[in-house]
Amino acid sequence: MAQTQSSQTNYPVIDIDPHFKRVVRYFRPSDYVVWAGVTASGPAFMLMMERTGGPSKGLPIALKLSTVLGFSAGFLLSYQRSSLRFWGWTENSKEMEKDRDEMAKLLEKGEPLYGPEHMDEFNQKASSWFSKYSALKFSSIPWFNFANHRSHGVDPKKYENN
Template sequence: MSDEAVSSRGVGVPESRRPYVPGQKLTTEYPLIDSDPHIKRVIRYARPVDYAEWGAITAAVPAGFYLLEKFSPSFVGRGAYPPMFRLATMLGFTGGFLALTTNSTLRFLGVRENQRERDMDMREMVDKVKKGEPLYGVSRLSDHHQGVAMRNSRYSTFFIHVMPMFNFVNHNQHGVDTAKYYQQAERELEAEKTTTDGFLKA
């Protein structure tokens, strides 16, 4: 077939290319780490206080149901209590998880203090550079579909109370200059080489 692309409009119809429009950048108090972090990184970078909050929310919702039943009985019978408390626990568990992911994601975006996460990110990415691994994982998607995935989940944490959405896709569009990782890896490799040479000479 010629250079004419097969598009959704039919065979032989040239595919029009849309101009690239960069994503909106937030003005934040702290440096950006990742504008669309993978859900695995979000959970892995969460702080102990986030997990404590998750547990507290999980326990608070059924406790609230218990207090309501204590001071304002529904008189539904004891048989209704087990499913009611199972539902309350599930609601608390889900709400706590959403709170954890929101707190962690806001640090990635630079909305909250994120020195710990910046150090973790630099260490993780530099180690990947040294091993020759892709920074953000391997993706079988085209650049176009990676962009679609990014636009679906980027900044979704600000709308999580209405429609929870997370990034489950490895893509290459994270809003940061990755050159810093390669520069740091180069500095570390040079330092390691200097140390090794000095040890051999000694």
């Protein structure tokens, strides 16, 4: 059963618990720029600190570590930006159009809108409970939705009219 939207947003809600692959597939070029910028900022900061603080023997390791941390943080930030568009919290006209086309193709083929479900009803709900709005909790634990379930906060009937 579809759940109702729990908060008022300025833009239409696409999905309150999108699958990981779908969020990444809907990245905009600006998300990749943010990801690259955050990735580059870690080593840039380390090099700046080396110039102001003097040479250090541990710089190569620190550069590698800051690059890995920057890469991870950049991905999480880009993922969160994409998720905000799914939730209708930021402008999402491109995503709405892409979603409409994607769902219409799935309906034509007779496939389930959110992928095949391999879990029983209780486990689907539990999976949904843990992963809804999980991109807001990245500061404590990165958690993504890798499960297909029916709890997406939108009425699937809206795709039947297109």
